[in-house]
Amino acid sequence: MRMNQFGEQTLAQIEEALLGGATARRGDIVIARGQGCWLWDTAGNRYLDLGSAQGVAMLGHCHPALSAALAxxxxxxxxxPNFLYNDTRAHFAAALAEVLPPHLQHMFLxxxxxxxxxxxxxxxxxxTGRPKFxxxxxxxxxxxxxxxxxxxxPKYREPFNPLLEASHVPYNNIPRLDAALDDQTAAVVLEVVQGEGGVNLGKVEFLQAAQTLCRERGALLIVDEIQTGFGRTGKWFACEHADLHPDLICMAKGIGGGFPIGAVAYSEQVQAALFPGAHGSTFGGNPLACAAGLAALQVYHEEGLIExxxxxxxxxxxxxxxALAGRTVVREIRGLGLMVAIELREKVGPHLKTLMEEHGVIALPAGxxxxxxxxxxVISEEEIEIGVRAIASTLPG
Ligand SMILES: Cc1ncc(COP(=O)(O)O)c(C=O)c1O
Incomplete structure (x- = not known):
């Protein structure tokens, strides 16, 4: 490997020089290995990963069953090639179908x-033959x-306009959703718990109303379970909390226990509209990803991870x-399953830095x-205790 061009630069500096730009990194820590809920940097320091590498390492890092299946x-x-069948892909699809709602038994990987x-x-x-979302x-x-x-x-979206035609209505607001849906709406796109947006829980009445309005107006309901799926909220899919029956469910993050996989599950009605070539992906459904997905699903069952x-x-x-009782900085603690938020009365950024650099605990922002x-x-009670104490030491009174 030709690394000479970087002279005395650290690995963090090399990565920043080559990959910095669109993606911001925190600090100059270089992570080299992981096991369970823990990550180690190149200097040998360990960190408790309370973010699962952005919500993907649901089984912990390098779960032995997942690593063995990949190997x-x-x-x-x-x-x-996608035009040929594959044994591992068929097994994974069948295992995934088993945990999907019975009306969503078709999928795209x-x-x-x-x-x-x-x-x-x-x-x-x-x-639908309609353009808007x-x-x-x-x-x-x-x-x-x-x-x-x-x-x-808008910070992410507006520099790239014009995009697809989409309107954004206030979450948990039924009248505004009602007013926004018209005969040009192809689908309503919904998170049951908004992840990046602040761990905002959808109210059951609102989620149900969204489904009813979609049915009445001939629009489809797409539920984004990319962050909430695969047990994150204490059910296989968060839409089960509200007894929702979406037309399509989007999945990724936890589906492969950390290995990159995305999937859309959809209904008979959607299946009927598809034609060969309607969609495709060279790497989608590759045997390595499917082996990871299959192994991950087995671990979910064997270790009872949803419950x-x-x-x-x-x-x-x-x-x-x-631990945080009486802290004025804390506005609210909320969540569902192992998707948890502490809303503060001040900016979270400096606290995340302290938490990582002084207490060796990695957490995420959400807004x-x-x-x-x-x-x-797979987190244990002892690991939860370590995390809670670190957060309590980090946040002010
Ligand atoms: C709810 C939700 N949808 C979609 C995405 C995008 O997923 P990816 O980063 O794998 O493209 C994310 C990522 O954070 C997400 O949380």
Missing amino acids: EQAQRLISC ANSGAEAMDGALKFARLV VAFTRGFHGRTVGALSVTHD RSARMGEGLRQRLAE PNVLRLLPPL
Whole structure:
């Protein structure tokens, strides 16, 4: 490898020089390895990862079953043309179908959340023949051109206009949604719990009303479960909390236990509108990704991770409430399963830095003043305690 051109530069500086720009990094820590809920940097320091590497390492880092499945598949077959069937892909699809709602038994396999969302938007246009989308303020659906169109934050969206035609109505506001839906709306795009936007919980009446309005107006309902899916909220999918039956569900993050996979699951009605070539992805559904997805699903079942998320999440929120009782800086502690937020009365950025650099704990922001915790679903009570104490030491009185 030719590294001479970088002289005495650190690995952090090399990465910044080559990959810096669109993606901002925090500090100059270089992560080299992970195990369970822990990450180690190149200097040997360890960090408790309460963010699951942005919500993906649901089984913890390098779960032995996942690593073994990847190693086995890597020695057998890594690439398979999409026009041929593949044994691992068929097994993964069948295992995924088992945990999906019974009315969503067709799927498209992709590589990321945004790619899944782009697929769902295309499918909704195809089924309805309509051009427009309705999404929500503080919603986040990814950064490709399609997914960005339904993402709310104008800072991400506006420099790239014109995008797809989409309106953003206030979340949890039924009358405003009612007013926004018209006969040109292909789909409503919804997170049951808004992740990046602040861990905002959708009210059951609102979610149900969104479904009813879609049915009445001939629009489809796309639920974005990219962050909330696969046990994050204590159910396989967050839409189960509200008894929602969407037409399409977008998945990614936790589906492969950390390996990049995206997927859209959809109904018979959507399936009927598709034609060969309507959509495609060279890497989508590759054997390595499918081996990871299959192994991850087996671990979810064997280790009871869905139920564990509900139980540990409740415990985490309770411990945070005790440890942070009386702190004026804390506006609210909220969440569902192991998707937890501490909303602050001040900016969260400096606290995340202190938490990582002084206490070795990694947490995520969700908007300017929300500290978000998305720990691996395998987190133990002892690890929760370490995290809670570090947060309590970091936040002011
Ligand atoms: C709810 C939601 N949708 C979509 C995405 C985009 O996923 P990806 O980064 O894999 O493209 C994210 C990523 O954070 C997300 O949280």
